[in-house]
Amino acid sequence: MTTDTNAHWVSRDAGIVHRPPDGGATDRLVLVRGKQSTIWDADGRAYIDAHAGAWLTQVGHGREELVKVAAEQMGSLAHFTIAMDFTNIPTIELGEKLVRHAPANIAKVRLSSSGSEADDEALQLVRLYHHRRGQPGRTKVLVLRGSYHGRTYGGAELAGGRPGIGESPKGAIALTPPWPYHTELYGGEDLTDFCVRELEETIARVGADNIAAMFGELVMGPAGMVPPPDDYWPRMVAVLKAHGILFVADEVVTAFGRCGNWYTSLDYGLEPDMIVLAKGIASGYVPLGALLLSAEVADTLDMGLHPGSYSGHLVAAAVASASMDIIEKENLLEASRLRGRQFLDELGPLINLPIVGDIRGRGLAVGVELVADKATKRSLFEDFPGLKQEIPRFIRREHGVIAAIHGGAVALTPPLVITPDEVTRVAAAVSDTLTRINPRTGAID
Numbered sequence: 106m107t108t109d110t111n112a113h114w115v116s117r118d119a120g121i122v123h124r125p126p127d128g129g130a131t132d133r134l135v136l137v138r139g140k141q142s143t144i145w146d147a148d149g150r151a152y153i154d155a156h157a158g159a160w161l162t163q164v165g166h167g168r169e170e171l172v173k174v175a176a177e178q179m180g181s182l183a184h185f186t187i188a189m190d191f192t193n194i195p196t197i198e199l200g201e202k203l204v205r206h207a208p209a210n211i212a213k214v215r216l217s218s219s220g221s222e223a224d225d226e227a228l229q230l231v232r233l234y235h236h237r238r239g240q241p242g243r244t245k246v247l248v249l250r251g252s253y254h255g256r257t258y259g260g261a262e263l264a265g266g267r268p269g270i271g272e273s274p275k276g277a278i279a280l281t282p283p284w285p286y287h288t289e290l291y292g293g294e295d296l297t298d299f300c301v302r303e304l305e306e307t308i309a310r311v312g313a314d315n316i317a318a319m320f321g322e323l324v325m326g327p328a329g330m331v332p333p334p335d336d337y338w339p340r341m342v343a344v345l346k347a348h349g350i351l352f353v354a355d356e357v358v359t360a361f362g363r364c365g366n367w368y369t370s371l372d373y374g375l376e377p378d379m380i381v382l383a384k385g386i387a388s389g390y391v392p393l394g395a396l397l398l399s400a401e402v403a404d405t406l407d408m409g410l411h412p413g414s415y416s417g418h419l420v421a422a423a424v425a426s427a428s429m430d431i432i433e434k435e436n437l438l439e440a441s442r443l444r445g446r447q448f449l450d451e452l453g454p455l456i457n458l459p460i461v462g463d464i465r466g467r468g469l470a471v472g473v474e475l476v477a478d479k480a481t482k483r484s485l486f487e488d489f490p491g492l493k494q495e496i497p498r499f500i501r502r503e504h505g506v507i508a509a510i511h512g513g514a515v516a517l518t519p520p521l522v523i524t525p526d527e528v529t530r531v532a533a534a535v536s537d538t539l540t541r542i543n544p545r546t547g548a549i550d
């Protein structure tokens with residue numbers, strides 16, 4: 106077997122990284138190259154990337170500008186701690202840029218290497234904040250059921266524990282998520298009225314003096330790209346503020362144009378106490394996470410906090426700054442809104458299929474929720490779990506498009522540089538695939 110084929114590398118991968126792919130060597134792709142919204146596998150086959158790596162390659166693949174910035178920064182100074190008496194210029198400039206685009210109350214930044222770390226640190230800091238203010242009893246956190254905040258122990262705590270790793274912790278209290286399609290969750294009541302009432306009742310039951318913060322994904326991503334009604338977050342955050350409960354906006358997915366603005370907090374008129382960032386911050390060219398803090402929170406914490414070894418990494422900061430410059434120069438926030446609208450228009454007719462329950466999105470975070478039964482809204486994947494793998498593989502094989510299933514939905518989250526023509530090709534690929542699913546057998550024919 107020659108060493109330059111997909112099959113060769115898949116067999117070596119199975120020995121060291123993954124288990125063998127269940128459907129044969131072609132079910133795993135060895136990716137070798139990318140340009141804008143196109144990626145190539147080791148056999149030279151091209152695919153349109155409707156996944157953006159992990160919803161994060163905002164400026165597209167293969168950007169020479171970023172290569173140059175990274176190489177120059179590595180050549181001058183790649184890394185030095187920002188602990189003790191040290192700092193560096195790329196970190197200062199990135200911090201200023203992140204804060205300049207953020208809601209007006211945001212003043213400081215803490216840097217790390219991933220969203221999980223930033224969420225984990227946020228969980229520590231909300232508790233430390235209340236401790237410093239003489240309210241050490243405020244330790245519990247409110248979260249949305251089914252939300253995701255990373256894979257550390259802190260993230261698992263926020264997700265209500267993880268089987269085999271940690272029990273459901275007493276510190277996390279799950280609230281009903283804002284999911285407009287699933288009206289059955291609200292028993293006939295208006296969604297926001299229901300959720301605000303539930304929040305107020307929960308605070309009354311648990312006691313505001315025991316609650317540190319609420320963490321919320323502004324648009325639930327891993328659950329299947331679920332934007333809430335426009336009044337949901339403003340009304341929820343008003344209740345939190347009235348009770349001295351901090352609000353942590355998890356914008357790991359929604360920021361940097363993914364949902365059409367620098368921060369989705371701006372669209373909802375929110376001033377979160379903390380904003381968690383990662384993914385699109387550096388378009389995936391380097392691993393980077395960040396936690397933005399309001400002036401009030403930063404003052405209370407006094408910022409005498411220990412950074413990690415990689416906090417303030419010069420190359421990561423320089424590349425993130427340059428990626429943000431590209432987003433600005435190429436007007437990618439507007440592109441995200443326009444292409445997102447185009448997806449919704451072109452996918453719209455799919456709502457007539459028996460297996461399509463909901464088509465929704467905000468910017469280039471689009472979800473097509475699949476159901477086995479439109480009356481009960483039961484997920485198609487409950488009846489046919491194998492389709493979670495088969496749908497993306499079919500779209501890839503037949504149409505040369507990379508898309509994924511998240512929650513109960515086909516998620517479309519391409520680079521923000523995707524062209525109108527590519528959007529049409531992706532929408533056509535998804536439409537063809539979903540049309541060919543037999544709702545009784547789950548076969549794609």
Ligand SMILES: Cc1ncc(COP(=O)(O)O)c(C=O)c1O
Pocket residue numbers: 218219220221222224253254255256322326327355357358383384
């Ligand atoms: C909303 C949200 N928060 C946090 C994370 C964790 O980020 P990371 O994978 O960079 O650790 C993710 C990852 O998907 C996410 O979607």
